[in-house]
Amino acid sequence: MHRFANPGRFLRLANRIQPWLKALTALGFLLGLYLALIGSPPDYQQGETVRIMYIHVPSAWMALLAYLILGLASASALIWRHPLADIAAEAISPIGAAFTLLALITGSLWGKPMWGTYWVWDARLTSFLLLFFLYLGHMALLGAFDDRGRGQRSAAVLALVGLINLPIIKYSVDWWNTLHQPASIARMDGPSIDPSMLWPLFTMAAAFHVFLLAVLIERMRTLLLEAKLRNQRLAAFDRVQTEPF
Amino acid sequence: MKRKTLRLYLVLISLGLLGTATALVLNAFDRELVFFFSPSEIAAEQPAPGRIIRLGGLVETGSVTKLGDGATFSFRITDLKASTSIAYRGVLPDLFREGQGVVVQGTFNESGNFVASEVLAKHDENYLPPEVAKALKASGRWQEGAGTAASPAIVPGASSDTGGEGNSP
Numbered sequence: 001m002h003r004f005a006n007p008g009r010f011l012r013l014a015n016r017i018q019p020w021l022k023a024l025t026a027l028g029f030l031l032g033l034y035l036a037l038i039g040s041p042p043d044y045q046q047g048e049t050v051r052i053m054y055i056h057v058p059s060a061w062m063a064l065l066a067y068l069i070l071g072l073a074s075a076s077a078l079i080w081r082h083p084l085a086d087i088a089a090e091a092i093s094p095i096g097a098a099f100t101l102l103a104l105i106t107g108s109l110w111g112k113p114m115w116g117t118y119w120v121w122d123a124r125l126t127s128f129l130l131l132f133f134l135y136l137g138h139m140a141l142l143g144a145f146d147d148r149g150r151g152q153r154s155a156a157v158l159a160l161v162g163l164i165n166l167p168i169i170k171y172s173v174d175w176w177n178t179l180h181q182p183a184s185i186a187r188m189d190g191p192s193i194d195p196s197m198l199w200p201l202f203t204m205a206a207a208f209h210v211f212l213l214a215v216l217i218e219r220m221r222t223l224l225l226e227a228k229l230r231n232q233r234l235a236a237f238d239r240v241q242t243e244p245f
Numbered sequence: 246m247k248r249k250t251l252r253l254y255l256v257l258i259s260l261g262l263l264g265t266a267t268a269l270v271l272n273a274f275d276r277e278l279v280f281f282f283s284p285s286e287i288a289a290e291q292p293a294p295g296r297i298i299r300l301g302g303l304v305e306t307g308s309v310t311k312l313g314d315g316a317t318f319s320f321r322i323t324d325l326k327a328s329t330s331i332a333y334r335g336v337l338p339d340l341f342r343e344g345q346g347v348v349v350q351g352t353f354n355e356s357g358n359f360v361a362s363e364v365l366a367k368h369d370e371n372y373l374p375p376e377v378a379k380a381l382k383a384s385g386r387w388q389e390g391a392g393t394a395a396s397p398a399i400v401p402g403a404s405s406d407t408g409g410e411g412n413s414p
Binding site for chain 2: 041120
Protein backbone atom coordinates (compact mmCIF):
# COMPACT_ATOMS: atom_id res chain seq x y z
CA MET A 1 0.00 0.00 0.00
CA HIS A 2 2.80 2.41 0.94
CA ARG A 3 4.33 2.04 -2.52
CA PHE A 4 1.18 3.52 -4.09
CA ALA A 5 0.93 6.26 -1.48
CA ASN A 6 3.48 8.22 -3.46
CA PRO A 7 1.57 10.89 -5.46
CA GLY A 8 3.88 10.75 -8.50
CA ARG A 9 3.65 6.96 -8.77
CA PHE A 10 -0.12 7.16 -8.25
CA LEU A 11 -0.49 9.65 -11.09
CA ARG A 12 1.52 7.49 -13.49
CA LEU A 13 -0.53 4.41 -12.57
CA ALA A 14 -3.82 6.35 -12.80
CA ASN A 15 -2.99 7.67 -16.27
CA ARG A 16 -2.34 4.13 -17.43
CA ILE A 17 -5.46 2.40 -16.09
CA GLN A 18 -7.99 5.23 -16.39
CA PRO A 19 -8.91 4.63 -20.11
CA TRP A 20 -9.52 0.95 -19.33
CA LEU A 21 -11.71 1.75 -16.34
CA LYS A 22 -13.79 4.20 -18.35
CA ALA A 23 -14.28 1.70 -21.18
CA LEU A 24 -15.21 -0.99 -18.67
CA THR A 25 -17.74 1.36 -17.02
CA ALA A 26 -19.45 2.07 -20.35
CA LEU A 27 -19.52 -1.62 -21.21
CA GLY A 28 -20.81 -2.59 -17.77
CA PHE A 29 -23.65 -0.07 -17.85
CA LEU A 30 -24.60 -1.04 -21.40
CA LEU A 31 -24.90 -4.70 -20.44
CA GLY A 32 -26.35 -4.00 -16.98
CA LEU A 33 -29.04 -1.61 -18.19
CA TYR A 34 -30.01 -3.99 -20.99
CA LEU A 35 -30.40 -6.85 -18.48
CA ALA A 36 -32.18 -4.67 -15.92
CA LEU A 37 -34.62 -2.91 -18.23
CA ILE A 38 -35.22 -5.47 -20.99
CA GLY A 39 -33.60 -8.81 -20.18
CA SER A 40 -35.19 -9.46 -16.79
CA PRO A 41 -38.76 -10.41 -15.86
CA PRO A 42 -41.20 -8.26 -13.89
CA ASP A 43 -41.76 -9.20 -10.24
CA TYR A 44 -44.77 -11.28 -9.18
CA GLN A 45 -45.91 -8.56 -6.78
CA GLN A 46 -44.19 -5.33 -7.77
CA GLY A 47 -44.63 -5.70 -11.53
CA GLU A 48 -42.37 -3.43 -13.57
CA THR A 49 -41.61 -1.22 -10.58
CA VAL A 50 -39.02 -3.82 -9.51
CA ARG A 51 -36.65 -2.32 -12.11
CA ILE A 52 -36.02 0.64 -9.79
CA MET A 53 -34.22 -1.90 -7.58
CA TYR A 54 -31.43 -2.29 -10.18
CA ILE A 55 -30.43 1.34 -9.61
CA HIS A 56 -31.50 1.71 -5.98
CA VAL A 57 -29.66 -1.26 -4.48
CA PRO A 58 -26.25 -0.70 -6.20
CA SER A 59 -26.44 3.04 -5.38
CA ALA A 60 -27.03 2.23 -1.72
CA TRP A 61 -24.12 -0.24 -1.77
CA MET A 62 -21.84 2.37 -3.37
CA ALA A 63 -22.96 4.95 -0.78
CA LEU A 64 -21.84 2.56 1.99
CA LEU A 65 -18.63 1.51 0.20
CA ALA A 66 -17.71 5.14 -0.44
CA TYR A 67 -18.14 5.88 3.26
CA LEU A 68 -15.95 2.90 4.15
CA ILE A 69 -13.27 4.27 1.80
CA LEU A 70 -13.72 7.72 3.35
CA GLY A 71 -13.32 6.24 6.84
CA LEU A 72 -10.19 4.26 5.93
CA ALA A 73 -8.64 7.21 4.10
CA SER A 74 -9.39 9.49 7.06
CA ALA A 75 -7.88 7.01 9.52
CA SER A 76 -4.69 6.63 7.51
CA ALA A 77 -4.50 10.41 7.05
CA LEU A 78 -4.78 10.93 10.81
CA ILE A 79 -2.48 8.09 11.86
CA TRP A 80 0.17 7.79 9.15
CA ARG A 81 -0.18 11.26 7.57
CA HIS A 82 -0.20 9.89 4.02
CA PRO A 83 -0.46 12.85 1.64
CA LEU A 84 -2.55 10.73 -0.72
CA ALA A 85 -5.03 9.73 2.01
CA ASP A 86 -6.21 13.31 2.49
CA ILE A 87 -6.63 13.61 -1.28
CA ALA A 88 -8.62 10.36 -1.38
CA ALA A 89 -10.90 11.50 1.48
CA GLU A 90 -11.56 14.84 -0.20
CA ALA A 91 -12.20 13.08 -3.52
CA ILE A 92 -14.61 10.43 -2.27
CA SER A 93 -17.10 12.40 -0.18
CA PRO A 94 -19.00 14.20 -3.00
CA ILE A 95 -19.14 10.86 -4.86
CA GLY A 96 -20.59 9.16 -1.81
CA ALA A 97 -23.05 11.98 -1.27
CA ALA A 98 -24.25 11.66 -4.88
CA PHE A 99 -24.80 7.90 -4.54
CA THR A 100 -26.60 8.42 -1.21
CA LEU A 101 -28.90 10.99 -2.78
CA LEU A 102 -29.55 8.68 -5.73
CA ALA A 103 -30.46 5.82 -3.37
CA LEU A 104 -32.75 8.10 -1.34
CA ILE A 105 -34.54 9.43 -4.45
CA THR A 106 -34.97 6.06 -6.19
CA GLY A 107 -36.12 4.50 -2.91
CA SER A 108 -38.66 7.24 -2.47
CA LEU A 109 -39.97 6.80 -6.02
CA TRP A 110 -40.30 3.06 -5.37
CA GLY A 111 -41.93 3.63 -1.98
CA LYS A 112 -44.84 5.67 -3.30
CA PRO A 113 -46.42 2.96 -5.48
CA MET A 114 -45.32 0.02 -3.29
CA TRP A 115 -45.71 1.19 0.30
CA GLY A 116 -48.11 4.03 -0.36
CA THR A 117 -45.74 6.75 0.85
CA TYR A 118 -42.61 8.56 -0.34
CA TRP A 119 -41.01 8.64 3.07
CA VAL A 120 -41.33 7.20 6.57
CA TRP A 121 -39.11 7.76 9.58
CA ASP A 122 -38.16 4.15 10.14
CA ALA A 123 -34.69 3.09 11.32
CA ARG A 124 -33.30 2.23 7.86
CA LEU A 125 -34.48 5.37 6.09
CA THR A 126 -33.50 7.68 8.93
CA SER A 127 -30.00 6.21 9.32
CA PHE A 128 -29.50 6.48 5.57
CA LEU A 129 -30.53 10.13 5.60
CA LEU A 130 -27.97 10.61 8.38
CA LEU A 131 -25.33 9.15 6.04
CA PHE A 132 -26.18 11.88 3.52
CA PHE A 133 -25.76 14.56 6.19
CA LEU A 134 -22.42 13.05 7.26
CA TYR A 135 -21.14 13.42 3.69
CA LEU A 136 -22.40 17.02 3.53
CA GLY A 137 -20.81 17.74 6.90
CA HIS A 138 -17.50 16.30 5.73
CA MET A 139 -17.53 18.46 2.60
CA ALA A 140 -18.45 21.56 4.59
CA LEU A 141 -15.78 21.01 7.26
CA LEU A 142 -13.05 20.56 4.64
CA GLY A 143 -13.54 24.10 3.46
CA ALA A 144 -14.42 25.69 6.80
CA PHE A 145 -10.87 26.66 7.84
CA ASP A 146 -8.36 29.02 6.29
CA ASP A 147 -5.69 26.47 7.15
CA ARG A 148 -6.34 23.49 4.83
CA GLY A 149 -4.59 21.09 7.22
CA ARG A 150 -6.95 21.93 10.08
CA GLY A 151 -9.95 21.50 7.82
CA GLN A 152 -8.67 18.11 6.69
CA ARG A 153 -8.04 16.94 10.26
CA SER A 154 -11.46 17.98 11.60
CA ALA A 155 -13.21 16.48 8.58
CA ALA A 156 -11.26 13.23 9.11
CA VAL A 157 -12.41 13.07 12.76
CA LEU A 158 -16.03 13.59 11.67
CA ALA A 159 -15.64 10.84 9.05
CA LEU A 160 -14.29 8.43 11.69
CA VAL A 161 -17.12 9.21 14.12
CA GLY A 162 -19.62 8.64 11.30
CA LEU A 163 -18.25 5.13 10.72
CA ILE A 164 -20.51 4.01 13.61
CA ASN A 165 -23.46 4.67 11.32
CA LEU A 166 -22.43 1.96 8.82
CA PRO A 167 -23.32 -1.10 10.95
CA ILE A 168 -26.45 0.72 12.11
CA ILE A 169 -27.60 1.15 8.49
CA LYS A 170 -26.74 -2.44 7.61
CA TYR A 171 -28.44 -4.08 10.60
CA SER A 172 -31.27 -1.57 11.18
CA VAL A 173 -33.69 -3.88 9.38
CA ASP A 174 -32.73 -6.79 11.66
CA TRP A 175 -32.45 -5.02 15.02
CA TRP A 176 -35.73 -3.12 14.80
CA ASN A 177 -38.88 -3.69 12.86
CA THR A 178 -38.94 -1.26 9.95
CA LEU A 179 -41.09 -0.56 6.93
CA HIS A 180 -38.04 -1.24 4.76
CA GLN A 181 -37.75 -4.93 3.90
CA PRO A 182 -34.92 -7.02 5.41
CA ALA A 183 -31.81 -8.03 3.46
CA SER A 184 -32.44 -10.10 0.33
CA ILE A 185 -28.89 -11.06 -0.57
CA ALA A 186 -26.65 -11.26 2.53
CA ARG A 187 -28.80 -13.88 4.26
CA MET A 188 -27.96 -17.05 6.13
CA ASP A 189 -30.04 -19.21 3.78
CA GLY A 190 -28.93 -17.63 0.50
CA PRO A 191 -30.40 -14.79 -1.55
CA SER A 192 -34.20 -14.54 -1.75
CA ILE A 193 -34.02 -13.00 -5.22
CA ASP A 194 -34.69 -15.24 -8.17
CA PRO A 195 -31.54 -15.85 -10.32
CA SER A 196 -33.26 -14.19 -13.30
CA MET A 197 -33.21 -10.93 -11.29
CA LEU A 198 -30.07 -11.58 -9.25
CA TRP A 199 -27.70 -11.64 -12.24
CA PRO A 200 -28.91 -8.36 -13.73
CA LEU A 201 -28.50 -6.88 -10.23
CA PHE A 202 -24.94 -8.21 -9.90
CA THR A 203 -24.06 -6.91 -13.39
CA MET A 204 -25.33 -3.46 -12.43
CA ALA A 205 -23.44 -3.68 -9.13
CA ALA A 206 -20.21 -4.55 -10.99
CA ALA A 207 -20.73 -1.58 -13.33
CA PHE A 208 -21.34 0.69 -10.34
CA HIS A 209 -18.11 -0.53 -8.67
CA VAL A 210 -15.97 0.20 -11.74
CA PHE A 211 -17.74 3.54 -12.14
CA LEU A 212 -17.01 4.46 -8.51
CA LEU A 213 -13.34 3.58 -8.96
CA ALA A 214 -13.06 5.53 -12.24
CA VAL A 215 -14.69 8.66 -10.79
CA LEU A 216 -12.61 8.40 -7.61
CA ILE A 217 -9.33 8.17 -9.54
CA GLU A 218 -10.39 11.01 -11.85
CA ARG A 219 -11.18 13.28 -8.89
CA MET A 220 -7.96 12.33 -7.08
CA ARG A 221 -5.97 13.10 -10.23
CA THR A 222 -7.64 16.50 -10.52
CA LEU A 223 -7.08 17.32 -6.84
CA LEU A 224 -3.40 16.31 -7.11
CA LEU A 225 -2.89 18.54 -10.15
CA GLU A 226 -4.65 21.39 -8.30
CA ALA A 227 -2.32 20.97 -5.34
CA LYS A 228 0.69 20.94 -7.67
CA LEU A 229 -0.51 24.15 -9.31
CA ARG A 230 -1.06 25.78 -5.92
CA ASN A 231 2.48 24.90 -4.84
CA GLN A 232 3.96 26.24 -8.07
CA ARG A 233 2.10 29.53 -7.65
CA LEU A 234 3.30 29.81 -4.05
CA ALA A 235 6.87 29.13 -5.12
CA ALA A 236 6.64 31.74 -7.88
CA PHE A 237 5.18 34.22 -5.39
CA ASP A 238 8.04 33.53 -2.95
CA ARG A 239 10.61 34.09 -5.69
CA VAL A 240 9.10 37.47 -6.51
CA GLN A 241 9.07 38.45 -2.83
CA THR A 242 12.69 37.51 -2.16
CA GLU A 243 14.22 38.89 -5.34
CA PRO A 244 16.42 41.90 -4.63
CA PHE A 245 15.42 45.12 -6.34
CA MET B 246 6.41 4.20 21.47
CA LYS B 247 6.51 5.87 18.07
CA ARG B 248 4.10 8.73 17.50
CA LYS B 249 2.18 7.00 14.74
CA THR B 250 1.69 3.85 16.81
CA LEU B 251 0.36 6.09 19.57
CA ARG B 252 -2.03 7.77 17.14
CA LEU B 253 -3.20 4.35 15.86
CA TYR B 254 -4.04 3.21 19.41
CA LEU B 255 -5.73 6.52 20.14
CA VAL B 256 -7.99 6.20 17.09
CA LEU B 257 -8.80 2.54 17.83
CA ILE B 258 -9.60 3.22 21.49
CA SER B 259 -11.75 6.25 20.63
CA LEU B 260 -13.70 4.28 18.05
CA GLY B 261 -14.16 1.44 20.54
CA LEU B 262 -15.50 3.79 23.21
CA LEU B 263 -17.73 5.57 20.72
CA GLY B 264 -19.09 2.24 19.50
CA THR B 265 -19.84 1.11 23.04
CA ALA B 266 -21.57 4.40 23.84
CA THR B 267 -23.68 4.18 20.68
CA ALA B 268 -24.62 0.58 21.41
CA LEU B 269 -25.74 1.54 24.95
CA VAL B 270 -27.79 4.49 23.71
CA LEU B 271 -29.46 2.47 20.96
CA ASN B 272 -30.17 -0.30 23.44
CA ALA B 273 -31.78 2.16 25.84
CA PHE B 274 -33.98 3.60 23.09
CA ASP B 275 -34.86 0.17 21.73
CA ARG B 276 -38.60 0.59 22.23
CA GLU B 277 -38.68 4.05 20.67
CA LEU B 278 -36.76 2.94 17.58
CA VAL B 279 -39.23 0.30 16.43
CA PHE B 280 -41.37 1.49 13.57
CA PHE B 281 -44.48 -0.41 14.66
CA PHE B 282 -45.89 -2.64 17.40
CA SER B 283 -47.17 -6.15 16.81
CA PRO B 284 -50.68 -7.33 17.73
CA SER B 285 -49.22 -9.44 20.60
CA GLU B 286 -47.51 -6.38 22.08
CA ILE B 287 -50.80 -4.49 21.81
CA ALA B 288 -52.66 -7.39 23.43
CA ALA B 289 -50.17 -7.45 26.31
CA GLU B 290 -50.35 -3.73 26.90
CA GLN B 291 -53.39 -1.92 25.48
CA PRO B 292 -52.41 1.67 24.63
CA ALA B 293 -54.55 4.55 25.85
CA PRO B 294 -57.39 5.58 23.49
CA GLY B 295 -56.44 8.52 21.31
CA ARG B 296 -52.68 7.86 21.37
CA ILE B 297 -51.31 7.64 17.82
CA ILE B 298 -49.48 4.35 17.25
CA ARG B 299 -48.35 2.19 14.38
CA LEU B 300 -49.35 -1.45 14.21
CA GLY B 301 -47.79 -3.98 11.86
CA GLY B 302 -48.37 -7.57 10.81
CA LEU B 303 -49.94 -9.73 8.15
CA VAL B 304 -53.45 -9.11 6.86
CA GLU B 305 -55.41 -12.11 8.12
CA THR B 306 -56.66 -14.30 5.28
CA GLY B 307 -60.40 -13.99 4.79
CA SER B 308 -60.76 -11.03 7.13
CA VAL B 309 -61.00 -8.19 4.61
CA THR B 310 -64.50 -6.81 4.13
CA LYS B 311 -65.78 -3.61 2.60
CA LEU B 312 -68.42 -1.87 4.65
CA GLY B 313 -71.74 -0.59 3.34
CA ASP B 314 -70.50 2.89 2.39
CA GLY B 315 -68.09 1.39 -0.17
CA ALA B 316 -65.02 3.22 1.07
CA THR B 317 -64.41 1.84 4.54
CA PHE B 318 -62.43 -1.38 4.83
CA SER B 319 -62.38 -3.64 7.83
CA PHE B 320 -59.68 -6.25 8.30
CA ARG B 321 -57.62 -7.99 10.95
CA ILE B 322 -53.85 -7.75 11.36
CA THR B 323 -52.16 -10.78 12.83
CA ASP B 324 -48.67 -11.82 13.93
CA LEU B 325 -49.94 -15.44 14.09
CA LYS B 326 -50.20 -15.22 17.90
CA ALA B 327 -52.66 -12.39 18.35
CA SER B 328 -54.71 -10.23 16.02
CA THR B 329 -56.27 -6.79 16.07
CA SER B 330 -59.21 -5.59 14.00
CA ILE B 331 -58.72 -2.43 11.97
CA ALA B 332 -61.12 -0.02 10.32
CA TYR B 333 -59.79 2.18 7.53
CA ARG B 334 -61.53 4.64 5.25
CA GLY B 335 -59.55 5.49 2.14
CA VAL B 336 -57.62 3.99 -0.76
CA LEU B 337 -55.41 0.98 -0.05
CA PRO B 338 -51.90 0.73 -1.57
CA ASP B 339 -51.19 -1.59 -4.53
CA LEU B 340 -49.48 -4.26 -2.49
CA PHE B 341 -52.29 -4.53 0.06
CA ARG B 342 -53.73 -8.03 -0.06
CA GLU B 343 -54.52 -10.89 2.28
CA GLY B 344 -51.44 -12.59 3.67
CA GLN B 345 -49.33 -9.51 2.90
CA GLY B 346 -47.48 -7.48 5.53
CA VAL B 347 -48.88 -4.03 6.29
CA VAL B 348 -48.25 -1.22 8.75
CA VAL B 349 -51.21 0.91 9.82
CA GLN B 350 -51.11 4.17 11.72
CA GLY B 351 -54.02 5.35 13.80
CA THR B 352 -55.59 5.28 17.25
CA PHE B 353 -57.75 3.02 19.38
CA ASN B 354 -61.19 4.50 20.00
CA GLU B 355 -63.11 4.28 23.28
CA SER B 356 -64.62 0.91 22.40
CA GLY B 357 -61.18 -0.60 21.75
CA ASN B 358 -61.31 -0.70 17.95
CA PHE B 359 -58.36 0.50 15.95
CA VAL B 360 -59.17 3.26 13.48
CA ALA B 361 -56.40 3.69 10.93
CA SER B 362 -55.64 6.99 9.27
CA GLU B 363 -52.91 5.56 7.04
CA VAL B 364 -52.22 2.07 5.64
CA LEU B 365 -48.75 1.26 4.29
CA ALA B 366 -47.94 -2.00 2.53
CA LYS B 367 -44.76 -3.69 3.70
CA HIS B 368 -42.87 -5.40 0.94
CA ASP B 369 -41.09 -8.64 1.81
CA GLU B 370 -37.55 -9.53 0.73
CA ASN B 371 -38.60 -11.99 -2.00
CA TYR B 372 -38.15 -11.15 -5.67
CA LEU B 373 -39.62 -13.61 -8.16
CA PRO B 374 -40.90 -13.57 -11.73
CA PRO B 375 -44.69 -14.22 -11.81
CA GLU B 376 -44.40 -17.61 -13.51
CA VAL B 377 -41.93 -18.89 -10.89
CA ALA B 378 -44.24 -17.72 -8.10
CA LYS B 379 -47.12 -19.52 -9.79
CA ALA B 380 -45.08 -22.71 -10.18
CA LEU B 381 -44.00 -22.59 -6.53
CA LYS B 382 -47.59 -22.17 -5.41
CA ALA B 383 -48.71 -25.03 -7.66
CA SER B 384 -46.06 -27.39 -6.28
CA GLY B 385 -46.92 -26.44 -2.69
CA ARG B 386 -43.41 -25.19 -1.86
CA TRP B 387 -44.66 -21.68 -1.27
CA GLN B 388 -44.05 -19.82 1.95
CA GLU B 389 -45.19 -16.32 2.57
CA GLY B 390 -44.48 -13.89 5.37
CA ALA B 391 -44.18 -15.73 8.66
CA GLY B 392 -45.45 -18.95 7.15
CA THR B 393 -49.11 -18.40 6.38
CA ALA B 394 -50.46 -19.97 3.24
CA ALA B 395 -50.63 -17.44 0.48
CA SER B 396 -54.05 -16.48 -0.63
CA PRO B 397 -54.58 -15.59 -4.29
CA ALA B 398 -57.57 -13.50 -3.23
CA ILE B 399 -56.98 -9.88 -3.96
CA VAL B 400 -58.78 -7.26 -2.02
CA PRO B 401 -61.73 -5.79 -3.91
CA GLY B 402 -60.91 -2.33 -5.09
CA ALA B 403 -57.14 -2.64 -4.94
CA SER B 404 -55.50 -3.12 -8.31
CA SER B 405 -53.59 -6.32 -8.90
CA ASP B 406 -50.08 -6.98 -10.20
CA THR B 407 -49.70 -3.84 -12.25
CA GLY B 408 -47.18 -2.12 -10.02
CA GLY B 409 -47.08 1.11 -12.02
CA GLU B 410 -48.49 4.21 -10.42
CA GLY B 411 -49.69 4.28 -6.87
CA ASN B 412 -53.38 4.72 -6.31
CA SER B 413 -53.02 6.08 -2.81
CA PRO B 414 -54.60 9.38 -1.88
